[in-house]
Amino acid sequence: MQLKHTYLFLLGLILLSSFAVMKQNETANKIELLTIQSDYEVGETIVLKFSASKINKPLLYCSNSYGSTLIAASTENDTLVYNIPENITKKIGVVNWTLLHDAVSLSGHFNINPKAEVASIETYIGPPSIEAGGTDYTMLVVIPSDSLDNPVPTNTSVNAKFQFLASEEKEDMFTKNLIAYKKIHSKKESGRMLVSSESLGINSKEFTINVSAAIPTDFTISATRPHAYADGNQITTFSTSIIRDSHKNLVSDGTFVTFFITNSEGNILKTTGTTIDGIATSKIIHPDYKDTWSIKAYVDGMSESNIISLNFKRVIEDFDIAFSDKNRTLTIGPLQSFMEQMIPDGLHVKLNIYQNNTQVQTLTKTSFNGYVTFKLKPAIYKDGDYSFSVEAAGLSKDIKTKKLW
Incomplete structure (x- = not known):
């Protein structure tokens, strides 16, 4: 019986010793975060401190929106010290950390907040051209x-400045969400607007x-010409009235x-011009026949204009045709033109050649010194009877029958 009691006593001592050792190991392995601060200003030195451990110094895993890194610990007065590197402390945002050790599960986060200062301003504006009238706008x-190079805190004041014609405005x-923006609506007048911005003493x-x-409104057109004769030589100039938009602004220079x-035969000719000071002009040569x-x-x-009409008088009332050199x-x-002067050089004259009521060929030449000469080569036009139309x-004018030999 005495032996049994002794055995139980020894067994109890062993269990108590094991429990005490386990408690001692648990206390030795326990690590706690000592740093209370969780919010820092960007650029500030950040140090995380933990209670020391008899185990090996674990690595600290840190992660933010720019990447991740591992930080080794140093010890100071039985404390684990982790110095957060500058590449993390210089960027705003949330930094998550985890202590890497099998026996320890410890994690958390801290915030890096922007400074309430402005060192530089990036400014974007577009589109660079807008339409007058108050409906179109550009974005600043x-x-x-x-x-x-971190964005400033939310609700940082930005002052926008505008100068247009005789007015100057500020707003x-x-x-918010890292940027400040504003829609800049056009005025009723056209012109050039200057825009700048300022924040905490820094100007863009x-x-x-x-x-x-x-958009231009409808307009009128007019025509000027030296005379009304169809000489194929002089120039008619078309001009618009001053073209404006609905707010009486001149259209931009270069408006097409x-x-x-449309001539009397229904054919369509086209000429173009661009505006200067709201007026567009264009030129076209006179026709060489009545039209x-x-x-x-x-x-x-x-937009479109009114319709105007121009009549061109026949410039030549008659001409002679002379045959020579075996009618070839x-x-x-x-x-001769309207004052009996020789027609300017370059008038087109067409010769149609027929044989046996069939058109053989059409020849075209331009006048020189008031005359046009056609030569019919024997190698092409064999001897025989031909008809002509000039x-x-x-x-x-028609020439019924001429014998070539």
Whole structure:
């Protein structure tokens, strides 16, 4: 019986010793975070401290939106010290950390907040050209950042400044989601707007917005010419009235205007011009035969003009045709204009050649010194009877039968 009690006593001592050792090991392995602060200003030195352990120094795993890193510990007065590197402390955001050890499960996070200062301003604006009238707008986007290139805190004041014609305006806006922005609507007038921004004493560069005229309204056209004769030589000039938008702004220089000309045969000619100070002009050469023109102008897809008509008189009333050199040389002329002067060089004359009521060929030449000469080579035109038709300045003359030999 005594032996049994002794055995139980020894067994109890062994169990108590084992429990005490386990408690001692648990206390030795326990690590706790000693650092209380969880919010820091960007660029500030950040140190995390933990209670020391008799085990090997575990690595600290840190992760933010820019990447991850492992930090080795140092010991100071029975304390584990982890110095957070600058590549993490110089970027705002949340930093998550985890202590890496099989026997320890410890993690947490701290916040790095932006500084309330502005070192530089990035400014974006677009589109650079908008339409007058108050409906179109451009967007101003301002991104203030601190000396470490981090966005400034939310609700940081940004002052936008505008100069247009005789007016100067200012308007406050505030950062949100890293940026400050504003819609800049056009005025009723056209012109050039200057835009800049300022935040906490730092100013952006100057930006320019072109406020151009809105869609042009309908306009009128006119024509000027030296005379009304169809000489194929002089120039007719078409001009528009001053083209404006609905707010009376001059359309932008370079606005494209197309003049469509419909002649008496239904054919369409076209000439174009661009505006300068709201007026577009274009030129076209006179026809070389009697004709009537109907002219209308368009700013493509936007506005149109009235219709004007021009009549061109026949410049040549008659001309002679002379045959020579075995009827193989035809001389047409003199071609005299409306004052009986020789027609300017370059008038087109057409010779149609027929044989046996069938057109053989058409020859075209231009006048020189008031005459046109056609030579019919024997190698091409064999001896025989031919008929001819001569067309010049809208006139036509027929020669029934001529023998070539």
